[in-house]
Amino acid sequence: MLGLTQYINQTGFFNLSLGNLLLILVGLVFIYLAIAKKTEPYELLPIGFGIILANLPLNTLTQIADGDPMAPIALQKSGILGLTFHFALSFWNILPPLIFLGLGALTDFTPIIAKPKTLLLGAAAQIGIFVAFWGALFISVVPALGVKFSIEEAAAISIIGGADGPTTIFLSAILAPDLLGRTAVVAYSYMAGLVFIQPPLMRLLTSRKERQIVMSPPREVSRVEKLTFPIVGMIIIILLVPNAAPLIGMFMLGNIMAVSGVVPRLSSAASNEVINVVTIFLMVTVGSQLSAERVLHIETLAILALGLIALAFGTTGGIVLAKVINLLSKEKINPLIGAAGVSAVPMAARIAHSEGQKANPENFLLPHAMGPNVAGVIGSAVVAGVFTSLLG
Amino acid sequence: MKIEGIEQAIEVTLLGLSTAFVGVIGLMGLIFVIGRLLDSEWFKTRIFNYMGKRAEEKGMAAALGVGLLVAQQKQETPDDSR
Numbered sequence: 192m193l194g195l196t197q198y199i200n201q202t203g204f205f206n207l208s209l210g211n212l213l214l215i216l217v218g219l220v221f222i223y224l225a226i227a228k229k230t231e232p233y234e235l236l237p238i239g240f241g242i243i244l245a246n247l248p249l250n251t252l253t254q255i256a257d258g259d260p261m262a263p264i265a266l267q268k269s270g271i272l273g274l275t276f277h278f279a280l281s282f283w284n285i286l287p288p289l290i291f292l293g294l295g296a297l298t299d300f301t302p303i304i305a306k307p308k309t310l311l312l313g314a315a316a317q318i319g320i321f322v323a324f325w326g327a328l329f330i331s332v333v334p335a336l337g338v339k340f341s342i343e344e345a346a347a348i349s350i351i352g353g354a355d356g357p358t359t360i361f362l363s364a365i366l367a368p369d370l371l372g373r374t375a376v377v378a379y380s381y382m383a384g385l386v387f388i389q390p391p392l393m394r395l396l397t398s399r400k401e402r403q404i405v406m407s408p409p410r411e412v413s414r415v416e417k418l419t420f421p422i423v424g425m426i427i428i429i430l431l432v433p434n435a436a437p438l439i440g441m442f443m444l445g446n447i448m449a450v451s452g453v454v455p456r457l458s459s460a461a462s463n464e465v466i467n468v469v470t471i472f473l474m475v476t477v478g479s480q481l482s483a484e485r486v487l488h489i490e491t492l493a494i495l496a497l498g499l500i501a502l503a504f505g506t507t508g509g510i511v512l513a514k515v516i517n518l519l520s521k522e523k524i525n526p527l528i529g530a531a532g533v534s535a536v537p538m539a540a541r542i543a544h545s546e547g548q549k550a551n552p553e554n555f556l557l558p559h560a561m562g563p564n565v566a567g568v569i570g571s572a573v574v575a576g577v578f579t580s581l582l583g
Numbered sequence: 584m585k586i587e588g589i590e591q592a593i594e595v596t597l598l599g600l601s602t603a604f605v606g607v608i609g610l611m612g613l614i615f616v617i618g619r620l621l622d623s624e625w626f627k628t629r630i631f632n633y634m635g636k637r638a639e640e641k642g643m644a645a646a647l648g649v650g651l652l653v654a655q656q657k658q659e660t661p662d663d664s665r
Contacts, residue, residue, distance in 0.1 A: 304618065307611040314603040321596045328592055342588045346595065415621050416614075423613055431606050569610075570603050577599040581591070 206248035210483030218242030218478070224383070231383040234356065234474050238376060241272070241478020253479040272479040275472050280364040280371065286473045287361035288437040293466025294357070294568070295445025296458050298536070300420045302562035305409035308516060309528065309559070313566020315512035316532025317574050319352035319505025323497045330493060338493045343367055346578040348494050351378045352501025353571025354385065355534035360477065361438060362575045365583050372480025373491055377498040382535045388499070389506050389530050389542050396510045397526050401517075402550035404525040406559045414450075421446040428573060434583070435576025439569070505533040509563060524559070531560040534567040 199205055221239025225232040245253050255273035256265040260282075266274070279286045303310055327345035330336050340348065347367035350359050351374055359378040363371040381388065393402075421443035429436045448458040509529030517523050527547050531539040540560035547556040620626050 304614055307614040307618075310607040310611050310614075311604075314607040317600070317603045321600060324596065325592070328589075342592055342595075345592075413621060416618055419617055419621075420614065423617065424610055427609055427613065428606055431609070432602055566607065570607065573603050573606050574599050577602050578595065581595050581598065 201249065203248045203250065208248075208483060210487045211246040211248060214246040214481060214483045214486060215243050217481075218246070221478075231379060233470055234379045235383065237471060237474035238379065238478035241475040242376075242481045243478075244272070244475070245479045245482040253482075272476050275476045276371075276480065279472065280360065280476065281368045284361055284364045284437065286469050286476075287357040287364070288441040289465060289469045290357040290473065291438045291572075292441040292445040292461050293463075293469070294536075295421075295442040295447075296449040296462035297466075298442070298446055298449075298565055298568075299561070300417060300424075300446065300450075300565060301412045302409060302558055303565055304412045304416050304420055306559070306562050308520075308524075309562030310566040310569075311516070312509045312512055312529045312532040312563035313568075313570045314532075315529065316505040316509035316563070316567050317353065317570045318508035319501040319503065319533065320349045320571070320574055322349075322504040323352050323501030324349035326497050326500055327493070330497075336493070337489050340490075340493075341367075343582050344370055346582055347371075347374055348497050349501055350374070350571065350575055350578070351381065351494075351498035352505045353534055353567065353574065354378065354382050354502060354505065354539065355568055355571045356382065357473075358438060358534070358568075358571045358575050360473065362578055365579050369485070370490075370494070372477055373486060373494050374498075375477040376481060377494050381498050381502055382538060385502070385533075385535055385538050386542055388502055389539065390546055392503060392506050393510065393527055393530050393543070393546050396507060397514075399550055401514070401526050402547060403554065404523050405551065405554055406525055406528075406556070407522065409558055417450045418447065421450065424569070428569065432573050432576035432580065434579040435572050438572040438575065442568070442572070502533060506530045509533065525554070525556055528556055528560040528563055532563040532567045532570070534564065534571050536564050536568060537561065539567070540564040 218239040218241075221235045221242065224230040225234075225236035225239065241253075244250065250270070251268065251273075252270035253272045253276075254268075254270050255277045256268035258265050260266070260269065260274075260277050269277075275286075324345050327340045327348050328342065331339045331345070343366040347359075347363040347370055350362045353359070356375060356379050360371060360375045363374045367374070425439055425443035428439045445458075445461045448454050448461060506529075509532030510526045511529070512532075513524055513526035513529030517526065525543075525547055527543040528540075531543045533539050540557060540563075543560040544555070544557040547554040
């Protein structure tokens, strides 16, 4: 009888809390959104599954044993997701740069090279990151809110405003590993929800006449320019912010492999096999960090709010700078493309395009919006590099 | 009430924003200069013609190869047209 009681005590059912059930429900919602609504399925499906795994008590899949993780006994007692989190994210931050390798191979810099001033919009959209950074610090000094973020945690939360999942994971893993699951999930959730967040702001900040602006077609870009950009861009950015090297270096490597056309197998591997395998482990591992005891805090609500603020201000920053450029420049740009300066490639560019078409059905903004969109990826990686240089 | 590390936070904000803008302005300048250079008649006539006619089609790496090959062939092949 005693053995039976002991056995029951050691089952997951006996140890399941209300919080676990709530998080399992959240995981199921993510899986539903991915399958039924096709919302960011490559992220939400594995994350949702990881959340469910993290909330099944006593399973070792998501755990890393106490003590020295390098000790053989600890390695044997740890689960694959726990080990992936510890070694591939927290200890050696290698998964986000590998994702950037694949993203680089999938990225086309032509819009930026054709219209370099769109780079400015990508930089302006990073303003949201700093608004959220100060917001996180500010709420930490209001005792009534019961939330306290360190300066490192504030930085890790604020990068959500870059709307770039791998960059958020990269920075959180360095500055605030305990928040990693939450910041990553909030970033991906908002990226999926950009279609609800951005259009009202875009309409609020622009007049119908501005949204109707038709931009001149981008000039043709030679192959030599496309080959030169990743090399020169990488050299300049890494010399400026050496800590951005893991992301920018891999991004540009992936890009030059694709643009050169001489290593099609490597380029194809980076944009297919590598990014796919890494996405599986990265996303399930991120989900596995969302156990009830980690998530169910007032801090999580604060992260949700700050992420939203960051994205809203990022969108605003891009649009406002586009309007300022219009005041100073003869050649008008449609301010909607400024909103694409938050990374979320290509979602943010598509939203700008679709809003432009609502105002003028003959307007084709997609190639123009891809410029600030790709610039946003570079911009948020640069800001992440600055954060790690000063706070890491 | 006091925000912890306020000086550091100000430093991070100013450096972060200025680096992002300085970085992109630098890149913009380089793209402009390199674009103009590659597009200029001077570059096309002096560099591309020197390296070989196929330079633009084959890209910079191939161009260097073609240029060297052409130069080598010119040196090695005696002019027997006469």
